[in-house]
Amino acid sequence: MALIVHKYGGTSMGSTERIRLVAKRVAKWARAGHQMVVVPSAMSGETNRLLGLAKELAPAKPGDAYQRELDMLASTGEQVSVALLAIALQGEGMESVSYAGWQVPILTNSAHTKARIESIDDQKVRVDLAAGKVVIVTGFQGVDEAGNITTLGRGGSDTSAVAVAAAMKASECLIYTDVDGIYTTDPRVVPEARRLQTVGFEEMLEMASMGSKVLQIRSVEFAGKYKVPLRVLSSFTPWDIDIEIEAKSGTLITFEEDENMEQAIVSGIAFNRDEAKVSVLGVPDTPGIAYQILGAVADANIEVDVIIQNVSKDGKTDFSFTVHRNDYARTVDLLKEKVLPGLGATEITGDAKICKVSIVGIGMRSHVGVASKMFRCLSEEGINIQMISTSEIKTSVVIDEKYMELAVRALHKAFELDQPAA
Ligand code: ADP
Ligand code: ASP
Numbered sequence: 001m002a003l004i005v006h007k008y009g010g011t012s013m014g015s016t017e018r019i020r021l022v023a024k025r026v027a028k029w030a031r032a033g034h035q036m037v038v039v040p041s042a043m044s045g046e047t048n049r050l051l052g053l054a055k056e057l058a059p060a061k062p063g064d065a066y067q068r069e070l071d072m073l074a075s076t077g078e079q080v081s082v083a084l085l086a087i088a089l090q091g092e093g094m095e096s097v098s099y100a101g102w103q104v105p106i107l108t109n110s111a112h113t114k115a116r117i118e119s120i121d122d123q124k125v126r127v128d129l130a131a132g133k134v135v136i137v138t139g140f141q142g143v144d145e146a147g148n149i150t151t152l153g154r155g156g157s158d159t160s161a162v163a164v165a166a167a168m169k170a171s172e173c174l175i176y177t178d179v180d181g182i183y184t185t186d187p188r189v190v191p192e193a194r195r196l197q198t199v200g201f202e203e204m205l206e207m208a209s210m211g212s213k214v215l216q217i218r219s220v221e222f223a224g225k226y227k228v229p230l231r232v233l234s235s236f237t238p239w240d241i242d243i244e245i246e247a248k249s250g251t252l253i254t255f256e257e258d259e260n261m262e263q264a265i266v267s268g269i270a271f272n273r274d275e276a277k278v279s280v281l282g283v284p285d286t287p288g289i290a291y292q293i294l295g296a297v298a299d300a301n302i303e304v305d306v307i308i309q310n311v312s313k314d315g316k317t318d319f320s321f322t323v324h325r326n327d328y329a330r331t332v333d334l335l336k337e338k339v340l341p342g343l344g345a346t347e348i349t350g351d352a353k354i355c356k357v358s359i360v361g362i363g364m365r366s367h368v369g370v371a372s373k374m375f376r377c378l379s380e381e382g383i384n385i386q387m388i389s390t391s392e393i394k395t396s397v398v399i400d401e402k403y404m405e406l407a408v409r410a411l412h413k414a415f416e417l418d419q420p421a422a
């Protein structure tokens with residue numbers, strides 16, 4: 001008998017019929033003798049619907065008062081899901097109880113709409129499990145010290161599930177979703193994408209941080225920190241498939257290299273459409289410029305990703321960086337108001353129609369020429385690279401958004417990701 005955490009995403013919880021199938025699957029695991037904690041997301045589309053209602057009433061505003069209410073609102077999606085799943089389980093003859101984040105409690109910091117989990121009190125859950133109940137805990141949400149409801153950022157139910165698994169020292173955390181594992185890239189963009197049996201933790205972390213939304217990055221960070229065995233698998237297999245087969249399906253995130261691991265130089269391609277580029281033109285090329293620009297942005301709590309400074313000409317240079325699209329307008333306003341006047345720059349321009357495409361692979365550490373192969377592939381497709389950023393195990397380029405799918409497909413082919421690696 002083991003303690004297992006299941007997480008079900010929005011599509012898996014998308015209708016009462018689908019919730020019934022989730023309940024049947026969970027009941028199967030419980031009847032096989034496991035202690036079950038289940039973390040569901042809101043029903044698909046629900047979080048967007050709720051946030052859309054807020055937007056109808058007042059445009060999104062930075063600042064705690066507005067963000068606090070967004071959390072009150074968005075967290076209700078998951079509350080509906082836990083109650084419905086508990087009811088469905090009771091309908092299957094299983095004893096079951098649901099909890100909202102604040103009831104557990106899952107304590108977070110107070111950064112509304114992007115809170116971080118600080119601790120989880122598992123006492124109540126353990127009592128219920130010992131009494132033979134299936135425990136359903138809301139994904140995506142928690143409570144801060146002052147009692148305010150918080151949410152963990154989009155896709156945050158993954159993180160809730162892994163954090164609960166870590167706090168309870170679960171034997172495994174199974175992330176059930178609408179694809180049957182982690183692929184070499186999003187199979188919806190590249191139909192030839194190949195499912196990986198295992199993926200190394202570092203690569204998964206990089207894929208998630210470069211925009212692959214199959215797992216929220218913080219869930220991967222938690223899994224690494226607490227060594228939570230983590231598997232991504234499909235909720236669309238028949239609920240009554242053999243539990244042993246189900247337990248080995250999908251993709252396992254591994255923490256150590258093992259003989260099953262593929263030895264690919266590039267393991268996957270991630271892309272991210274959520275960024276926007278801001279350029280400050282005609283900046284005097286003097287010490288402290290980067291600090292003046294990016295310091296002001298950081299002080300406004302805006303995260304900067306890729307940065308590029310051009311070679312100076314006649315003592316002037318151009319400085320560009322990317323931010324999240326949600327922060328784009330705010331960044332441009334801030335620079336125009338606070339930075340441009342003192343800086344002596346000529347103009348601030350921006351482009352929200354960009355995307356970042358990244359190739360990721362541990363093998364890049366020990367192979368030269370991988371980045372140049374990427375650049376050649378893109379040039380053969382006539383795709384202009386606007387910015388480049390590299391780390392030990394990834395190379396990212398910023399390109400025009402309209403070439404995203406073309407770039408991902410071409411790179412997938414160029415790196416032969418449709419073929420199993422040696
Ligand atoms: P859930 O609602 O279950 O959390 P998400 O939509 O957040 O599901 O994540 C699953 C989706 O992630 C898939 O439908 C797929 O389109 C997308 N995805 C992006 N990159 C990958 C990848 N490398 N492997 C598998 N799926 C990916
Ligand atoms: N419901 C939240 C979202 O749509 C959290 C999640 O699904 O993981 O982002």
Ligand code: MG
Pocket residue numbers: 009155158213214215216
């Ligand atoms: Mg998700």
